[in-house]
Amino acid sequence: MNEIREQYETTQFIxxxxxxxxxxxxxKYVDNIVRMQRITRVPKVQTYIKGVINLRGEVIPVLSLxxxxxxxxxxxxxxxxxxxxxxxxxxxxxxLVDEVKEVVTLENAAIEKVAYDSKDPxxxxxxxxxxxxxxxxxxxxxxxxxxxxxA
Amino acid sequence: xxxxQYLEIFLDETKEHLQSLSDQFMIxxxxxxxxxxxxxxxxxxxxxxxxxxxxxxxxxQALTHDMENVFSEVRxxxxxxxxxxxxxxxxxxxxxxxxxxxxQNTTEEGTNDNxxxxxxxxxxxxxxxxxxxxxxxxxAAPETAPAAEVTASQxxxxxxxxxxxxxxxxxxxxxxxxxxxxxxxxxGVSVYVQExxxxxxxxxxxxxxxxxxxxxxxxxxxxxxxxEDERFEFDFSMIIITEADAESVKKAVLDVxxxxxxxxxxxxxxxxxAKAEVQVAQVEETAKADNSAQGGVxxxxxxxxGKPIVNRTxxxxxxxxxxxxNLVSELIIAKNSLVSTSSQEGxxxxxxxxxxxxxxxxxxxxxxxxxxxxxxxxxxxxxxxFPKMIRDLSKKLxxxxxxxxxxxxxxxxxxxxDEIGDPLMHLLRNSxxxxxxxxxxxxxxxxxEMGSIFLDAYQEGNNVIIEVRDDGxxxxxxxxxxxxxxxxxxxAEQAENMSDKDIxxxxxxxxxxxxxxxxxxxGRGVGLDVVKSKIESLSGEVDVRTKLGEGSTxxxxxxxxxxxxxxxxxxxxxxxxxxxxxxxxxxxxIDPSEIEHVQAKEVINLRGTVIPLIxxxxxxxxxSTKSPDENLLVIIVKKGDxxxxxxxxxxxxxxxxxxxSLGKYINKSKIISGATILGDGEIALILDTNALL
Numbered sequence: 001m002n003e004i005r006e007q008y009e010t011t012q013f014i015x016x017x018x019x020x021x022x023x024x025x026x027x028k029y030v031d032n033i034v035r036m037q038r039i040t041r042v043p044k045v046q047t048y049i050k051g052v053i054n055l056r057g058e059v060i061p062v063l064s065l066x067x068x069x070x071x072x073x074x075x076x077x078x079x080x081x082x083x084x085x086x087x088x089x090x091x092x093x094x095x096l097v098d099e100v101k102e103v104v105t106l107e108n109a110a111i112e113k114v115a116y117d118s119k120d121p122x123x124x125x126x127x128x129x130x131x132x133x134x135x136x137x138x139x140x141x142x143x144x145x146x147x148x149x150x151a
Numbered sequence: 152x153x154x155x156q157y158l159e160i161f162l163d164e165t166k167e168h169l170q171s172l173s174d175q176f177m178i179x180x181x182x183x184x185x186x187x188x189x190x191x192x193x194x195x196x197x198x199x200x201x202x203x204x205x206x207x208x209x210x211x212q213a214l215t216h217d218m219e220n221v222f223s224e225v226r227x228x229x230x231x232x233x234x235x236x237x238x239x240x241x242x243x244x245x246x247x248x249x250x251x252x253x254x255q256n257t258t259e260e261g262t263n264d265n266x267x268x269x270x271x272x273x274x275x276x277x278x279x280x281x282x283x284x285x286x287x288x289x290x291a292a293p294e295t296a297p298a299a300e301v302t303a304s305q306x307x308x309x310x311x312x313x314x315x316x317x318x319x320x321x322x323x324x325x326x327x328x329x330x331x332x333x334x335x336x337x338x339g340v341s342v343y344v345q346e347x348x349x350x351x352x353x354x355x356x357x358x359x360x361x362x363x364x365x366x367x368x369x370x371x372x373x374x375x376x377x378x379e380d381e382r383f384e385f386d387f388s389m390i391i392i393t394e395a396d397a398e399s400v401k402k403a404v405l406d407v408x409x410x411x412x413x414x415x416x417x418x419x420x421x422x423x424x425a426k427a428e429v430q431v432a433q434v435e436e437t438a439k440a441d442n443s444a445q446g447g448v449x450x451x452x453x454x455x456x457g458k459p460i461v462n463r464t465x466x467x468x469x470x471x472x473x474x475x476x477n478l479v480s481e482l483i484i485a486k487n488s489l490v491s492t493s494s495q496e497g498x499x500x501x502x503x504x505x506x507x508x509x510x511x512x513x514x515x516x517x518x519x520x521x522x523x524x525x526x527x528x529x530x531x532x533x534x535x536x537f538p539k540m541i542r543d544l545s546k547k548l549x550x551x552x553x554x555x556x557x558x559x560x561x562x563x564x565x566x567x568x569d570e571i572g573d574p575l576m577h578l579l580r581n582s583x584x585x586x587x588x589x590x591x592x593x594x595x596x597x598x599x600e601m602g603s604i605f606l607d608a609y610q611e612g613n614n615v616i617i618e619v620r621d622d623g624x625x626x627x628x629x630x631x632x633x634x635x636x637x638x639x640x641x642x643a644e645q646a647e648n649m650s651d652k653d654i655x656x657x658x659x660x661x662x663x664x665x666x667x668x669x670x671x672x673x674g675r676g677v678g679l680d681v682v683k684s685k686i687e688s689l690s691g692e693v694d695v696r697t698k699l700g701e702g703s704t705x706x707x708x709x710x711x712x713x714x715x716x717x718x719x720x721x722x723x724x725x726x727x728x729x730x731x732x733x734x735x736x737x738x739x740x741i742d743p744s745e746i747e748h749v750q751a752k753e754v755i756n757l758r759g760t761v762i763p764l765i766x767x768x769x770x771x772x773x774x775s776t777k778s779p780d781e782n783l784l785v786i787i788v789k790k791g792d793x794x795x796x797x798x799x800x801x802x803x804x805x806x807x808x809x810x811x812s813l814g815k816y817i818n819k820s821k822i823i824s825g826a827t828i829l830g831d832g833e834i835a836l837i838l839d840t841n842a843l844l
Contacts, residue, residue: 040834041726042813043771044820052813052826054834057481059811059826093816146816 010105013130015137016083016097018066023097024104024130024137025083031092032084033100036076050074053094055084062094065145069125074098087146095146104137106130111139157350158258161206165251168195169244173539176240180542183232193222199247202349208260211250217272218243230275238546239275241539243268312414314339314388317372323390326369327418330392337369337418338400341388348409352381358410361403366393385411390418469565472526479515479522480715480809484828486515487806491830516807519715527562530608530617533572534559537579541604544583551590551601552583558608563615567689567709571617574682578619578705579604581679586623586703596700598622614733615711620704626697628654655695659683690824692841694791708791718808718827719786720835722801724773727835729808729827734840736787736794738802743780755785755796762787765843766798770822776800788840795844810837 013024014033032055039051039062048067052059062082066074074080079099086092111128127141172195178188196219203212218240224230246265253261317339319327327337342358344351355378362368371378371389378387393400397415404413486508493508534556541554563571587593587602594600605620628651635641635657641649659679682705686693690710697703710716710733718729739757746753746764753764764785768775777783777800785796808827824839 038833040826040836041773042817042823042836043773044822045817049817052817052834054828054832057484057828059813059828059834061814061817063816087816089815091814091816093814 008107008109010107011111012103012105013137013139014083014103015101016081017099017101018069018071019098022101022135022137023065024106024139025085026139026142027103029085029087029142030083031086034082034084034094036080036082036096050096053082055092055094058092060084060092060094062096063146064096065125066096068145085142085146088143093146104130104132106132106137157206157353158254160350160353161202162251162255164202165199165254168199169247169251170535171195172199172240172244172247173536176237176244177538177542179232179240180234180237183237186226189222189225189232193219193226196222198349201347205349208250208254210262210264211247211254211260214243214246214250214265214269217269217276221272221275224276236275239268239271241543243272244539311341311343311386311412312339312388312416313341313372313386314390314414314416314418317370317388317390319370319390323370327390327392335366335392335394336396337390337392338397339388339390339416339418340400340404341386341414342404343386343411343413345409345411346385348385351383351385352379354407354409355379355383355387357407358404361407362389362391362393362400365395365399365403366391467525469526472522472565476522476526479519483515483519483715483807483809484830486511487830488832489830519807523564523711523715526565528565528568529560529562530568530571531559533568533575534606534608537575537606540576541579541583544580548584549589550583550587552587552604553601554579554604554606556606561608561610561615561617563709563711570685570689571707571709574685574707575606575617575619577679577682578707579606581705582619582621582623582703586621586625588624592624610711615709617707617709618704619707620702622702625699625701625703626655626658626695627699631655631657655697658695659693692790715807715809718806718837720803720806720829721767721784721786721799722776722803723767723771723799724775725800726771726773727803727829727833728767728771728799729806729835729837730786730788730797730840731837732805734788734790736789739785739787739796741783741785741796743783746783757787757796760794762794762796764796764798767838768798768800770843788844790841790844793844795840797840797843808835808837 012027014027014030016023016025034053034055037053039053041051042049042061046063048064050062050064052061054060064074066072074096075098077098081097081100082094083097083100084092084094110131112131113128114126125140125145126138127144128139130137130139172192175188175192175195178185179192182188196215200212200215200219203209203215221230221236225232230236243265246263246268249263250260253259330337340362342355344354348354359368359371359375359378368375369390369392371387373383373387377383391400395403397417401413401415404410404415489508489511493504537556538554541552544550545552582604583602587604588596588598590600593602603622605618607616607618607620609616631654632646632649635654636643636646640657640660646654659682683693686707686709692708694706694708695703696706717732719732719735721728721730739755741755745755747756748754749761753766754761755764756762764783766775783798784800784802785798787794787796806829810825811827813823813826821842822839823836824842825837826834827837829835
């Protein structure tokens with residue numbers, strides 16, 4: 001009975017794009033989406049940290065998921081957005097995305113879990129793939145992707 | 152009675168008494184015949200016993216009870232204080248502290264009966280107390296006193312009706328007059344609390360509450376605030392307006408437990424047209440008995456004379472202060488923003504606007520200072536446990552030593568005070584264990600057998616300095632060197648080139664302990680590095696001065712404030728950075744031809760001092776906006792006695808900045824200590840010049 005219910009339970013994802021690829025971020029982690037703004041560089045930190053921004057008086061680090069996943073560096077366009085993600089620790093971080101597309105609602109049944117694959121570094125950032133009319137959405141594993149303090 | 156609501160008061164007071172006991176025991180050890188001390192200990196033990204009893208902590212009560220018995224005999228000169236007894240007392244104190252800790256953590260006192268301590272105490276009584284049965288006499292004594300009081304007060308004694316002495320102001324008179332017009336009654340009430348009552352304020356509060364249910368309290372003597380702070384002897388009086396009759400008023404008061412007596416009488420209010428005047432009526436046929444009243448009061452006054460006057464304080468949750476602090480920070484940011492817009496746009500002509508901004512500036516600065524002051528607490532709360540610790544260490548290490556402390560009243564931010572205890576403890580233990588020589592060696596060296604450790608705290612500019620000094624052996628640089636080489640921390644060649652200061656710096660490396668023998672006091676190799684990292688996490692620094700054979704001094708330097716600082720804003724490669732004004736010595740304009748090279752490093756010779764140059768653009772991985780042949784802007788910064796010149800591109804001026812954390816997510820480098828938000832919303836990073844030197 002519970003299993004059946006689980007199948008029909010739904011989760012909302014914000015769909016963002018890196019190039020042509022679509023990624024989904026569980027909406028419960030998203031605090032805000034802001035337009036590109038001036039990022040203050042912080043010297044001598046992790047390469048994928050772009051710097052810090054001022055979000056309503058708070059200093060928030062902004063990172064590039066592209067660099068973290070080993071893709072090309074971000075090209076800032078009019079569509080570029082910073083998604084503010086609230087981690088379970090309560091800390092907020094900003095993530096650069098090429099474009100924010102939409103919000104989708106996926107039934108759990110439509111999510112295919114992917115196995116951990118040590119060969120593909122990108123697979124570590126993703127906990128599943130969602131199937132939707134426009135194609136596949138790689139669903140970001142927030143706690144894995146943004147684990148604190150790693151080199 | 153449900154006592155949980157008094158748990159906090161109980162814990163506070165218990166801790167106070169335990170601390171006082173600890174202090175007094177220390178004195179007692181030096182002066183076993185000091186009668187004041189003995190009396191003080193007896194009083195504290197008695198109060199503790201009473202409080203523990205009220206709260207239902209039987210074991211705590213039993214142990215303090217026995218301690219009190221012993222001191223009762225000491226007071227009567229039937230037992231002499233000796234060092235074995237002081238040792239025992241300290242053990243008892245440890246046990247009491249354990250109970251208190253348990254109560255604090257679980258509200259239960261725990262199950263340790265500490266029978267051996269009770270037995271040891273009773274042995275003293277049995278041996279020394281000439282025929283004094285352990286339990287009965289001293290315990291009974293304080294209880295008989297109030298009993299006598301009760302009988303005396305049963306008879307209606309007008310001198311007890313202290314409410315008659317209450318002076319009423321015009322407003323109160325008017326209120327009373329109004330009440331009488333409405334047909335209400337005005338009573339004077341004098342309440343006497345039992346002398347054995349421990350939580351007087353709590354009782355008084357209950358009386359107030361009971362009376363407020365049936366009427367309105369117009370005035371009380373002492374004032375409600377004083378009563379709340381427990382600044383009254385055993386009685387208080389008030390005038391109330393009520394519709395109830397005198398009997399029910401009296402009953403309401405007496406329903407509160409531990410109230411010894413209540414005297415209620417009607418206040419006669421005369422209501423002339425303009426000015427209402429109250430004349431206190433004589434309810435029970437008595438003569439005015441001021442004199443006899445005075446006699447009664449005087450008798451009571453004697454006893455609690457030694458009680459210190461408590462400051463008027465309000466307990467505030469530190470979180471509330473934090474949020475207040477944040478608001479002040481926001482205000483300062485907004486003010487900075489106003490300042491920056493006013494200087495940018497054509498508003499310079501408008502003098503009133505500028506005046507207002509300047510006014511706002513001074514208000515925010517003052518506001519910030521007051522909020523900071525609220526957060527400041529004396530370091531006393533942390534250091535007061537050290538004398539006892541040193542005493543314990545002295546026994547454990549079998550070395551004679553005394554701790555001298557000064558500047559306990561020095562204030563620091565609450566958060567810093569909370570954190571500073573452990574590092575200080577480490578340093579003191581270090582001094583006691585490694586610093587001081589054994590008595591034998593000291594004698595041979597012609598030093599007094601008693602080793603001295605000093606803990607001095609004082610304020611210096613925007614810093615608070617805490618020094619831990621001993622007159623022991625000092626740090627043996629050669630021993631440290633040998634150890635470092637043996638451990639592979641440095642090579643023999645490196646050691647050759649290192650200054651003594653650098654070698655001593657090695658002590659602060661993790662896992663470095665020079666104690667030849669590992670004791671359980673210190674010498675486990677965790678210690679100095681922990682001290683250093685803790686102090687640095689508080690934006691402070693540690694320095695050591697030592698002279699072999701004469702002793703060493705550890706100097707801790709802590710900033711007074713953490714959240715808001717005065718900073719110099721600079722530009723490097725087009726980026727803005729803030730440098731704390733506290734570390735800046737001077738600003739210099741240097742011609743490139745003045746740069747010399749020493750060991751391939753750039754230095755300048757500034758008025759006779761050779762100062763190394765640090766090009767910030769290189770440290771920060773960015774291109775300088777200046778061409779190499781232009782004059783250099785150099786900021787001379789200081790850390791301890793080290794100087795360095797920081798080369799920047801532009802100076803932007805001085806500003807009050809609010810320090811914001813970069814968060815845990817960024818693996819920030821040591822040179823960036825935080826960030827701040829500028830008036831235009833832009834972020835500037837704060838450079839930690841200490842990390843650069």
